[in-house]
Amino acid sequence: MAYPAISIQEMSKVYRIDPATGGAASRTLQEDLVDFARRPLRRSASSRKQEIWALRDVSFDVQEGEVIGLIGRNGAGKSTLLKVLSRITEPTSGYADINGRVGALLEVGTGFHTELTGRENIYLSGAILGMRRSEIERKFDQIVEFSGVSQYIETPVKRYSSGMAVRLAFAVAAHLDPEILLVDEVLAVGDASFQKKSLGKMSEVAESGRTVIFVSHNMGAIKNLCTRAILLDGGEVLADGDVNSVVQQYLVSSSENGEWHTEIAERTDRQGSGKLRFTGFQLLGLQESVVDAAVAGESIDFALSYRRSSDTFQSARIMIWLRDAFTKGLLRFGTDLTGQDFESLPQEGRIICHVPRFSLRSGRYYIDLGADVDGVKADRVIRAVTLDVMGGDYYGSGKIPTHPNDGDVLCDHEWTVEIIEE
C-alpha cells in the first residue's frame, strides 16, 4: 500500500463577509448589542452576510518527492489552500490527509521582534515555525552563516537594515527541515541577489526529495523548480498536469474567463472631474487573445474600457503609467506623446494602446491610469492593476539583464567599432 504525501478530497472553504462592516469580520460588542436591541427577533449579523467560496471542491494527490507549482490569479485560492494545509485555518468541508511533517513558509520573519537581538529572534522565529529548541541549537551556526549577519547577532534587530532582517528571517525558515514544505511567494522579498540565493535554497530542497507545494507569480521560478503545476481559478482546480502546459494555459487564458479588471469601476479613491471614467482594463496578446501577463519583447495591447459624461469636449488625453513596486515611474504611454489625443469619443467604448515590442524585463509592475478632458484631470486611478511581465527574448539573443542594478527597461541597441587613425 502506498500513501501519497498529501491527499486532498473535495475540500472547500467558505468565508462569510458582512457587507455592513465593509468586509471586516470582527465586530465590536457594542455593535452587536445595539443590533440586538434594535431587532431582537432577527438573527443579527449573520443573515446579511455574503458567502465567498475561496476553495470549492478541490481534490488532488501529491506524491512524496513531487514539487508542485500552484498558480492562478490573485484571489484564485492559492494562499487559502496553503493556509488550510498548514492548519492556520480550517476547511469548511472536505479533508486533506497529510502524511509527514509540514513546514510552511507563508511569510518570512513571522514573530520577529525588533527589540530582541538576532540570536533571540532566531530562537523565537524557529520555535514559532515549529522547531524544537535543541534543533535550533544544532542548526544555529548554519543559520547565522547563511544569513550573513554574524557580526550583528547580539544586536537588536531594530538596528538592522530591512535587508539584513529579511535575510536572517529567511535563513531560519530555510533551515526548517520538513518532509512537506509549503511555500508562498516568500521569494518575492529582498533584493534580486537575495531572491536568487533563496531560489537556490529552494531548488536544493526540491532536489533533496522532499515534497514541495510552491505558490508564485514568477512563472520562471515555477518552471525551473516544479515538474507539475496546478492552476486554480475562483477556488477551483482548472488544470493539473505538466508544468509547461499548465503555465501556458494560465498565461493564455481563453477570452471568456480572461481577466477584465472591472473592479476599476468600483474604485472610489480616484481623482478627477469624472467626465471620463475608466471602467475596466484588459491585457491582449497576439490575435486579441486575453492574457494575464506581458512578455518582454513581444507585442501587447492595453485595452481600457471607459464611460464618459454627455458633455461635449475638444480633446481627451489618455495616459498609462508603468511603475515599479516603489512607485517609481518607468514608462508612460500617452495619446499626447504620440499626438493622438481624441477629439471625439463614443459615450462608452474601449480604447486600445498597442505596444509592438514590450520593453520591461520580467517582474511585477503596477499600472496607473489617467484621463484628461480639455486639459482638466478627469480620472486618475493609482495602482489600477498589477502587470506581471514574463521574461522573453527581447534582444533575439536569448539574453536579458538579470542583475538587480541592470535596470528594468530594455532598449534596442547595436555595437560597432571604428578604427581611430592617428
Add this chain to the structure above:
Amino acid sequence: MTKNTISPHYHRIQRSSGWSALNILDLWKYRDLFFILAMRDVKLRYRQTALGVTWVILQPILTSGIFAVIFGLLAELPSDDSPYLLFAFAGTLPWTLFAQSLQRAGGSLVSGREMISKVYFPRLILPISSSFSVVVDFLVGLASISVLFLIYKEPLTWNLLAIPGLVLVNLLIAVGVSFWISAFSVHYRDFIYALPFLVQAWMYASPVAYATSIVPEKWVALYSLNPMVGVIEGFRWSLLGQGEFPWISFGISIAMGLVIFLFGALVFRRIERGFADVI
C-alpha cells in the same frame, strides 16, 4: 515515488466538529515555543532595565500604601493584627499577579495576530505563556515584600512554603479567565476596553484592600464563590503567618479554578478555529 508507511506526523485536516478535544499532545509538542514566548515577554519588559524593575517593585508598594492610608488609617478597618501596609501588600501581591496576567493574556491573541494568521501553533500557547511571564514580576514583588518584613521586624514563618502551591492555583484561575477573555476579544475587539473595569470591580469583590472578616455574615457564602478569596487569604496566611489556613475558601478556589480553566479551554478551542479568518 510513494511512501509505503504512514508517517508519525500523519494527520487529517478537516473541520473540527463541536467541542474538540483539548489536544494536550499538540501543546506538549510546542512546549519550547511556550517557554521562548514567555521569556520573550519577560525580556522585553526588563530590557529597559531600570524602569522595568522599578515599576514592578513600586506599583504594588504604592497601591498597598494607598490602601493602608484609606482603609487602615482613615476607615480604620481591621487588619488582623498586622501593620496595614504589610496586610495590604500581602493581598496586593497575589492580586497583581492575577490582574497582570489577565491583562497580558487577554490581549495576547490580538497582539499576536500576525503570528496567528501566518503560522500554525496551538493558539492556547499565547494566553498561557503571557500569563506565566508575569511570574517573574511576582518573584520580584516577593523579594521586595521580604525587605518590608525586615523593616517592620515582622517574622517570616514556615507558612511561606505554601507559596508555590498558592501561585499555581492563582495562575490556574488567571489563565482560565484569560481563555475566555482572549477568545472573546478576537471577535469583539472592544472587549479589551471593558477589561480594566472588570479587573477593578473584581478587586473590590476580593479581600485585597480589606480583610474578609468585615464581610457581613449573610454574604460570606456568596462572597466565597469568588475564587480569588481563597487564594488571597491563603497568601495572607502564608506571608503574615497568622491564624488558620483557609481550607474551605481555598478548596473553593481550586474547584472554581478547575471549572473556569477547563471550560475556558474548551470555549477557546471552540472559537479558535475561526481566529485566523477573523483576526
